[in-house]
Structure formats: structure tokens, C-alpha cells
Amino acid sequence: MTPPPDTPPDNGFAPLDLDGLREMARVNRLDVAAMFMAAGNGHFGSCYSCTEIVTALYFAVMRVDAARPDWPDRDRFVLAKGHAAPTLYSALIRRGFFPEGWIHEFETRVGARLATHPSRRSQPGVDSSQGALGHGLSNACGMALAGRLDGRDYRVFAVLGDGELHEGSVWEAAAFAPKHRLDNLVAVVDRNGLCVDGRADEVLPLEPLADRWAAFGWDVVEADGHDLAALLPLLDVPRFGGSGRPRVVIARTVKGRGVSFMEDVRGWHADAIAPAQYAALRRELREVLR
Amino acid sequence: MSLLDHPDRLREHVAAFRAARPREDVRARFGASVMALLERRPDAVAVTADLMHATGLARLLPRFADRLINVGIAEQNMTGVAAGLAACGRLPVVCGYAAFTTLRAVEQAKVDCAYNDLKVILAGLGSGLTYGVGGPTHQTYEDVAIMRAIPNMVVVAPADPVELGHALDAAADLPGAAPVYLRLGRGPEHVVTPPGAPFEIGRAIRLAEGRDVCLVAHGAMVMEALLAADLLRAEGIAAEVLNLHTVKPIDRDAILTAAGHVRAMVVVEEHSVIGGLGSAVLEVLERGHAFPVVRIGIEDRYPPTGPTPELREALGLCGPHVARVARDLLR
Numbered sequence: 001m002t003p004p005p006d007t008p009p010d011n012g013f014a015p016l017d018l019d020g021l022r023e024m025a026r027v028n029r030l031d032v033a034a035m036f037m038a039a040g041n042g043h044f045g046s047c048y049s050c051t052e053i054v055t056a057l058y059f060a061v062m063r064v065d066a067a068r069p070d071w072p073d074r075d076r077f078v079l080a081k082g083h084a085a086p087t088l089y090s091a092l093i094r095r096g097f098f099p100e101g102w103i104h105e106f107e108t109r110v111g112a113r114l115a116t117h118p119s120r121r122s123q124p125g126v127d128s129s130q131g132a133l134g135h136g137l138s139n140a141c142g143m144a145l146a147g148r149l150d151g152r153d154y155r156v157f158a159v160l161g162d163g164e165l166h167e168g169s170v171w172e173a174a175a176f177a178p179k180h181r182l183d184n185l186v187a188v189v190d191r192n193g194l195c196v197d198g199r200a201d202e203v204l205p206l207e208p209l210a211d212r213w214a215a216f217g218w219d220v221v222e223a224d225g226h227d228l229a230a231l232l233p234l235l236d237v238p239r240f241g242g243s244g245r246p247r248v249v250i251a252r253t254v255k256g257r258g259v260s261f262m263e264d265v266r267g268w269h270a271d272a273i274a275p276a277q278y279a280a281l282r283r284e285l286r287e288v289l290r
Numbered sequence: 291m292s293l294l295d296h297p298d299r300l301r302e303h304v305a306a307f308r309a310a311r312p313r314e315d316v317r318a319r320f321g322a323s324v325m326a327l328l329e330r331r332p333d334a335v336a337v338t339a340d341l342m343h344a345t346g347l348a349r350l351l352p353r354f355a356d357r358l359i360n361v362g363i364a365e366q367n368m369t370g371v372a373a374g375l376a377a378c379g380r381l382p383v384v385c386g387y388a389a390f391t392t393l394r395a396v397e398q399a400k401v402d403c404a405y406n407d408l409k410v411i412l413a414g415l416g417s418g419l420t421y422g423v424g425g426p427t428h429q430t431y432e433d434v435a436i437m438r439a440i441p442n443m444v445v446v447a448p449a450d451p452v453e454l455g456h457a458l459d460a461a462a463d464l465p466g467a468a469p470v471y472l473r474l475g476r477g478p479e480h481v482v483t484p485p486g487a488p489f490e491i492g493r494a495i496r497l498a499e500g501r502d503v504c505l506v507a508h509g510a511m512v513m514e515a516l517l518a519a520d521l522l523r524a525e526g527i528a529a530e531v532l533n534l535h536t537v538k539p540i541d542r543d544a545i546l547t548a549a550g551h552v553r554a555m556v557v558v559e560e561h562s563v564i565g566g567l568g569s570a571v572l573e574v575l576e577r578g579h580a581f582p583v584v585r586i587g588i589e590d591r592y593p594p595t596g597p598t599p600e601l602r603e604a605l606g607l608c609g610p611h612v613a614r615v616a617r618d619l620l621r
Binding site for chain 1: 335356357359361362364366367369370371372373374375376377378379380382397398401402405406407
């Protein structure tokens with residue numbers, strides 16, 4: 001990625017290499033756990049399935065500037081599965097958008113800066129308040145369209161849950177983006193396979209998912225959503241790429257990834273965590289790189 | 291015998307009153323107003339859901355093809371895309387039917403626009419009974435109640451096609467980051483607003499002075515309130531007429547000033563009596579008013595279908611009924 005000449009210094013930030021990204025993903029999971037421990041519970045499963053996706057975007061792919069959260073040429077990020085906000089919060093903290101101390105007020109008091117779902121009202125660097133499912137892809141389409149109308153070279157990234165794809169409004173947006181040739185738009189489906197009530201495909205079938213997106217006119221790619229090396233080239237679409245097609249990355253992920261007793265367990269969608277479990281979680285995450 | 295009690299003379303009088311105020315088509319004026327806005331504001335974008343022709347926007351196409359976004363029959367995406375455009379510095383004007391803009395996509399209006407602090411103009415045509423023949427799927431009498439309950443949402447119901455143009459411009463230039471719901475009609479409506487009349491969002495317009503009763507209205511019911519005031523004059527009753535075009539933020543001063551000198555108030559609206567303009571006025575008066583306030587609106591049931599003028603008359607949303615209610619209140 002060659003930044004344009006007016007790209008600001010961004011507090012001296014340099015994109016991380018693969019080892020750096022893996023370490024950052026580990027830090028992200030620990031940050032998220034600290035937030036949920038303070039709150040007493042949280043969407044562990046949903047956060048941990050998109051850790052690598054969000055980490056790759058914020059630490060290697062996206063052009064953002066912590067010193068200027070409103071920089072008009074920044075890449076945009078929409079967390080359509082807003083309940084994974086703590087993953088985004090950690091990225092924004094570690095990227096310098098807001099102070100580390102905010103971790104400790106996650107959901108802990110009236111008026112806390114960080115709540116269950118992201119809000120652009122109180123959180124610098126958050127481009128779009130989300131939380132109700134099925135909204136984010138439409139919002140991202142509008143952002144990408146604005147970029148095209150204004151001749152700006154920013155890209156727009158939206159992370160959607162696979163259960164979220166049950167919402168009909170997602171498919172309204174899925175039909176819209178190819179029609180407007182929004183090749184500055186990347187949708188990532190966090191395909192962790194679980195929704196609140198169980199297997200997403202048993203609650204309402206999603207397959208053949210890649211075929212569905214392809215039929216709508218998207219450039220469909222698939223990857224292991226925890227494999228940073230595989231994700232990076234798929235996410236980093238060229239600015240003014242000219243493919244004419246929006247990209248969807250179907251990222252095969254595991255809910256609760258990184259913590260053995262949470263992996264692929266429905267109950268960890270949003271569950272309370274006991275101190276002993278928290279200790280076990282921290283032990284596992286500390287050992288990841290050793 | 292009084293005019294109000296003499297059907298033939300009343301009919302003639304009403305016909306003459308209406309004839310003196312020619313009608314203009316809401317859709318045609320809306321399309322022209324959006325066109326003018328796109329000319330004036332390079333950041334403006336029109337977004338619609340397969341209602342380009344029905345909202346009078348088709349005329350934009352030759353000049354503004356790139357700034358007229360037709361999302362197809364997909365109102366949720368329409369409002370969501372508009373919010374994304376606004377988040378990146380554009381001024382989107384969502385052009386749809388009131389029923390679908392406010393009910394089908396209400397969560398997008400709340401979350402994507404209002405909660406996200408984004409200036410999106412949500413124009414809803416066909417509100418009230420102005421798609422009367424369409425029946426309850428298209429008649430829209432819940433929209434004011436719903437939209438004004440959303441924090442950070444501005445709600446404006448212009449009185450006629452001329453005021454519609456003023457309201458659209460005022461919404462576009464309104465400082466701050468609040469979406470604006472423009473509640474609009476659909477077919478021909480009488481014009482009561484002089485061209486170039488001052489218009490400010492949040493400031494009611496006093497169209498007639500009177501110290502006996504205050505008639506409060508918005509949208510097409512302003513015309514009916516003026517007619518009622520005219521009929522009351524023949525009865526020796528002086529009626530103040532307030533065009534309360536902005537339901538939110540409501541003009542408390544105008545209401546409280548009127549409350550200081552009248553003996554009764556009648557609110558008439560083409561909306562459910564639950565939660566609309568009448569409710570908003572009563573909320574202002576909830577402390578200490580000592581006179582009757584009567585709301586004339588659509589009762590809590592599905593109205594019949596029918597052509598708009600006849601339907602309004604059948605439901606009492608017309609000058610003679612408003613005048614009778616006011617007269618009875620003062621007896």
C-alpha cells in the first residue's frame with residue numbers, strides 16, 4: 001500500500017507484520033476478556049471469532065489516523081455485528097484512538113464510554129453506531145457510494161455475522177452494491193456457524209452461502225478467518241481497483257476461538273464468566289505464543 | 291339560521307372559499323423542489339425506492355442521473371444507504387411514501403439516522419389520508435406519533451405545496467446533525483401559503499388572529515382550520531389559526547401565548563388522535579391550562595377507503611366540522 005502524499009503520520013504507526021499481528025490478536029482477546037470480566041459477562045464467542053479479521057484490518061490493511069478520526073480520506077469500518085464491539089474497542093485502543101483506561105469502564109456505569117454496542121457518539125474512530133442486525137451493509141454501501149461520488153480513494157469494510165444474514169435487509173444491500181459497482185467495498189462474513197439459538201444453518205439455512213453471494217454479483221473469496229496470512233491479501237483490495245465488483249470474504253471462523261472451553265459452544269454467545277474461568281482463559285491466551 | 295346549520299348556503303360558501311385558493315399537486319412541487327435543491331446544493335443526493343415517478347423525481351434524471359439513487363423496492367436499504375452517504379458528508383433526501391419510510395424502515399430511521407447523528411431528510415409522501423383509496427396499507431396515520439418519539443428526530447408537516455418547498459430548503463440548511471422527517475401529501479392540495487412567506491423549522495405561523503378559540507393544525511388541515519375560522523367569523527366567533535408545521539421541536543411559546551388569551555383550543559390533524567399533533571399540544575399544556583382542548587383526528591380504527599376529499603369530510607377532517615366543534619365548545 002502506497003499512501004497518498006497527504007497521508008498524515010498517524011502517530012508514527014507502521015503496519016504490523018504477521019508475527020506482530022498474531023501478538024496483537026492475542027492482546028485483543030485479553031483486552032476483550034478484561035472488559036467482559038469487569039462487566040460480569042459478554043459476547044465472548046462473537047468477539048473471538050472475528051479477532052483476526054478486525055486485527056488484520058486495523059493493524060495492516062486500513063488507512064486510518066488516530067490523530068484525526070474524522071480524516072475524510074480514511075478507510076471506513078462498519079461492525080455490522082455490533083455485539084462484537086469489544087474486539088473493535090481493543091483495536092481502537094491499541095491503535096491509539098482512545099485510552100487504555102476505557103477498558104475498565106466497559107458497561108460498568110451509567111454513561112460509560114464503552115457499551116455492549118459501538119457508538120460514534122462517544123467513541124472516536126467509530127464510523128457507525130451499530131447493534132441492530134441487518135443495518136451495517138446498507139450503511140457501508142452508502143459510504144462506498146459517497147466515496148465514488150466524491151472521487152475519493154478510501155475503502156469501506158463491513159464485518160457481518162453469519163446469523164445476521166438471516167436479516168432480509170442484508171440481501172437488499174447485497175443486491176445494491178454490485179449494481180453500483182462498489183469495488184471499494186469489502187464485506188467480511190464471520191462464518192462462525194452459530195447464532196443465539198444454535199447452529200445458524202439449522203435455525204435458518206444459509207448454504208450454499210458462497211453461491212448466494214456470487215449469484216448477487218459479488219467477488220466471492222473464502223478463507224480460514226483465523227489465518228492472518230490468508231486473510232491479508234483478500235482484505236486488501238486495491239483502491240480504485242476497477243474490478244467493478246464488491247468483494248465478500250467468507251471467513252470460516254470458530255466462535256470463542258482461542259479459549260478451549262469456549263470454542264464452538266453455543267452458550268458462550270453471551271454468557272457470564274466466573275473468576276476461575278477468567279483465570280483459565282488468561283492462562284491459555286498467555287501461552288499462545290510460547 | 292346560521293351558515294353552519296344551512297346545508298345549501300354552507301356548501302356554496304365552502305366551494306367559494308376553496309375556489310379562491312387554487313390547488314397545486316404535491317408530487318409535482320416535490321419533484322421540482324428536490325431538483326432545485328440538487329441545483330443549489332452539490333452535496334445533495336436523492337434516494338428513492340422505486341418511487342422515482344410517483345414522487346415526481348423522474349425529472350431529475352437527465353441532469354442528475356448520478357445523484358438520483360434508486361435502490362429498488364427496498365426501503366430498509368434506502369434509509370441505510372442514505373445514512374451511509376450522510377456519514378461521508380453527503381446530504382441525502384430520502385424520497386418515499388410515508389407508510390414505508392416511517393413504518394417499514396423505522397429502525398433505520400432511528401438507529402442509522404437519528405442515533406448516528408446524521409442529517410438525512412426523510413420525505414414521506416402520501417401521509418394521512420392522501421392515498422385514501424389505497425386503504426390502510428397506504429394510509430398513514432401513525433407516522434407522527436412514531437417519528438416524534440425518536441430522539442434527535444425533527445418532524446415537519448408543511449401546510450401545502452408552497453410551504454413544502456420552504457420546508458425542504460429549511461431542512462437542508464438546518465444546522466446540527468438531526469434527521470428531518472417531512473410529512474407530505476400526495477395529490478392536489480389548496481395553497482394557503484403566500485410565495486416567499488417566512489418559514490423557520492420550529493416556529494409556528496399565526497395565520498389568523500382571534501381571542502375566542504385557537505385552531506391548531508398542520509399539513510392539509512391548515513386549510514380546513516382557515517375555513518373553520520372563516521365560518522366561525524360568521525357566527526361572531528373570533529378564531530386564531532396556528533400553522534404548527536413543526537411537531538418537533540414544538541413551538542411552546544406559540545401554544546402558551548395562545549393559551550393565555552383564548553377560551554378553547556381545537557387541534558385538527560390528518561393522523562391518529564393517539565400520539566400526533568394533538569397529543570404534542572396537550573403535552574405542552576399539561577400544567578395549568580384551564581380551558582378545553584379538543585383533538586380532531588382519526589379515531590383508533592381503520593378508516594374506510596375512498597377519495598381523499600370525501601374521506602376527509604366523512605371523518606370530520608374538514609372546516610365545517612372543526613367550526614361546529616369549536617362553536618359547541620364555546621357555548
